Amino acid sequence: MSLYSDEGLVLKTVKLGEADRIITILTAHHGKIRAVAKGIRRTRSRFGARLEPFMRNQLLIAQGRNLDVILQASCIGSYANNIITNYEAYITAEVMCETADKLCTLEGIAQQDQYTLLLGAIIALAQKRYVTWQIRLSYILQAMALAGWRPQLDACVICGAHTQLNYFSVAHGGLLCQYDAVSGAYRVSGAQIGLLQALQHAPIKGYQGENDPQISRIVETWAQYYLERPIRSTQLVNFKYEF
Ligand SMILES: [Zn+2]
Known part of the structure; x- marks a missing residue:
């Protein structure tokens, strides 16, 4: 043995x-x-x-x-004690651990970057370093990026233009300019693009801004689309309470 x-x-x-x-x-x-x-x-x-x-x-x-x-x-x-006694933190940790579980394979290959990212997010959550929705969305975006699914957030994925970026398409892999907009793309503002860029920035850090339900939807759709599986615990996140 x-x-x-x-x-x-x-x-x-x-x-x-x-x-x-x-x-x-x-x-x-x-x-x-x-x-x-x-x-x-x-x-x-x-x-x-x-x-x-x-x-x-x-x-x-x-x-x-x-x-x-x-x-x-x-x-x-x-860390668990601080998380399980707080409903928002608990659901956030559930979403992050379910995402990690679905992203990481059982092949015995070291995934140290995924481990470090998840550990950092769990510690930030337990210590209440940032608001929970920021930790959740930032973790999901970064974990997906480490696995090879990083949305393009600085230019149109079709023509490469840097201006008039008004749409985000999950299926196309990031931002689209207004000339390349496709049906099903989200219309996004400059502030929303700024929020996505900040959330994608490593390490997980705070961001001065309000929670934005559309950004939550984009990030969660992004993860579920590329994982090809639902992340069930995201259904427990209630945007009304902004976490
Ligand atoms: Zn374009």
């Missing part, structure tokens, strides 16, 4: 059998993994609450034939 250790963030958990759970974890050096935590649903589990979503752990894992097995988990940073 070969062992490996790594640090990782819990993305989600599902029940397995009577007392176990399968934990999906984005690790720093082994990419996304799925591993069994045996006995975790028993009252006196040695894992305690350490393998709940959004928790960051140092892990010792045994490679199995089908699924790996988590032997030890020690908490590195307990």
Whole structure:
């Protein structure tokens, strides 16, 4: 049985059998993994609450034939408490972890840039560094960009013009000038383009401006279009409350 250790963030958990759970974890050096935590649903589990979503752990894992097995988990940073006690932060963390889960494959390839980005976003959320909608949209745009889907935000994707950029087309990959507008494109203002550019800027940082429901829609449509799958937890985000 070969062992490996790594640090990782819990993305989600599902029940397995009577007392176990399968934990999906984005690790720093082994990419996304799925591993069994045996006995975790028993009252006196040695894992305690350490393998709940959004928790960051140092892990010792045994490679199995089908699924790996988590032997030890020690908490590195307990960000989860600040997140699970705040509904907005909780939903935001759900959206980010679901996005990461859908973006990252299970092929054992290190995805350190995705790990660093998600960790930074979770810490910013737990420490309330910026308003939650900024963290959510900024994370989604940057995670998609790291995976190769970066919207073109400085020129028309069709003719390359830098002026009269009045439309954004998800299917075309970014901004369109008014002469190349296609049906289904969003009409966007200069301020909205500025907001998208700021949100795409790494690292995740604050932006002076109001939440804009259309920008939320553009960013979420962007992610779901290129992932070719819905991000279910985005449905829990209620724009009326601006998060
Ligand atoms: Zn054009």
